[in-house]
Amino acid sequence: MTNVTGTDMRDPNMTDPDMRDPNVTDTGLRDTAVADRAERPEQVGDRPDRTPDHTLAAVWHGCDRIALETVPVPSLGPGEVLVRVRLATVCGSDRHTVTGRRVQPCPSVLGHETVGEIVAFGEGGAHAVDGRELRLGARIIWSVTLPCGHCDRCTAGNTAKCRTVRKAGHEAWDSPWGLSGGYARHVLLPAGMPIAVVEDALPDALAAPAACATATVMAVTERATPMAGKRVVVVGAGMLGLTAVAAAASAGAASVTAVDPDAERRDLARKFGATEVEPAVPDTEPFDVLLEFSGSSTALQAGLRTLDVQGIAVLAGAVLPDAPVAVAPEAVVRGHLSMVGVHNYEPRHLTAALDFLARTRDRYPWQDLVADPVPLEEIGSLLLTPPGTKPRYSVAPR
Ligand SMILES: [Zn+2]
Numbered sequence: 001m002t003n004v005t006g007t008d009m010r011d012p013n014m015t016d017p018d019m020r021d022p023n024v025t026d027t028g029l030r031d032t033a034v035a036d037r038a039e040r041p042e043q044v045g046d047r048p049d050r051t052p053d054h055t056l057a058a059v060w061h062g063c064d065r066i067a068l069e070t071v072p073v074p075s076l077g078p079g080e081v082l083v084r085v086r087l088a089t090v091c092g093s094d095r096h097t098v099t100g101r102r103v104q105p106c107p108s109v110l111g112h113e114t115v116g117e118i119v120a121f122g123e124g125g126a127h128a129v130d131g132r133e134l135r136l137g138a139r140i141i142w143s144v145t146l147p148c149g150h151c152d153r154c155t156a157g158n159t160a161k162c163r164t165v166r167k168a169g170h171e172a173w174d175s176p177w178g179l180s181g182g183y184a185r186h187v188l189l190p191a192g193m194p195i196a197v198v199e200d201a202l203p204d205a206l207a208a209p210a211a212c213a214t215a216t217v218m219a220v221t222e223r224a225t226p227m228a229g230k231r232v233v234v235v236g237a238g239m240l241g242l243t244a245v246a247a248a249a250s251a252g253a254a255s256v257t258a259v260d261p262d263a264e265r266r267d268l269a270r271k272f273g274a275t276e277v278e279p280a281v282p283d284t285e286p287f288d289v290l291l292e293f294s295g296s297s298t299a300l301q302a303g304l305r306t307l308d309v310q311g312i313a314v315l316a317g318a319v320l321p322d323a324p325v326a327v328a329p330e331a332v333v334r335g336h337l338s339m340v341g342v343h344n345y346e347p348r349h350l351t352a353a354l355d356f357l358a359r360t361r362d363r364y365p366w367q368d369l370v371a372d373p374v375p376l377e378e379i380g381s382l383l384l385t386p387p388g389t390k391p392r393y394s395v396a397p398r
């Protein structure tokens, strides 16, 4: 293990945007080039421990402005991990960020579905969420959320809602965690980041989405467990919905109805274990479990009406404002109904996600959900004008 133990743990320039390489290249919708690339290929070997002192990052500057920039890699503090990115997939929430539908600090480096290899440790090294000591070269994924570990919510087991939570791919460049996002050659993982090791047989294209989509679905389906023998309806057949369809089918649901207005997605849902597919929530039969990923209040309203006695609705898609839904209290009382929300997930869901994908690798066509990677230079166009209808597009920084 390489321990990086410098006394000056952080490069003081790192949090000063003015000290970044001024040679900035816009990567939006137009042709892209890399700032200063010819002069500065990957600067591995700049430090005695052979960790890079600079890396390349796609920095989001607000609206549709994304620029590839050569940026400093800070010296690692105790417990920190430096990762070389192998593959980063584009989650829908990053699209919402660059199109202005959600608010996020900027400039920042986006990307929170990432798989990479460990290239350096800070003093003391780090451990995976299953307790394993992490080693150089390990292929890993990490959580979207970085909890403090000691507030009342963390100690109660709800680290996703830590009072001072920080998030991968969501932190301002001008903050203590500038290199937080996967749209870069390297990501810095602060001490305490939940990390899971990817088994050799699991391709990068399956592992990267596990860090957001699959792990979130593990948290969602946990709330509806057990699903064996249940009639399950999954609303929204994007990346999360399709994963939930597969999870319900794998858990032995009596039926899995996938709802999506898009015919192509409905066809995909059948390949992931849906027994029925519908363009809208059918009102002809009751369901025991409603898993909501569309974020549509109209769809949720229709779904709530179909819940049978002891039915449960788990909501995960409504991460943006939409119209309120009407709930009939009498129906909740007489029907013993439940409605719960899930946002992000706990560290255990990272390993659950990887285990689930490993278990079902040959059963469902996971690889079909992720487009072949393009260079980091093209991240701007992937975010702003995705070339097709794949649930996930990806970049592989070189
Ligand atoms: Zn996400």
Ligand SMILES: [Zn+2]
Pocket: 147, 148, 149, 150, 151, 152, 153, 154, 155, 159, 161, 162, 163, 164, 165
């Ligand atoms: Zn906390």
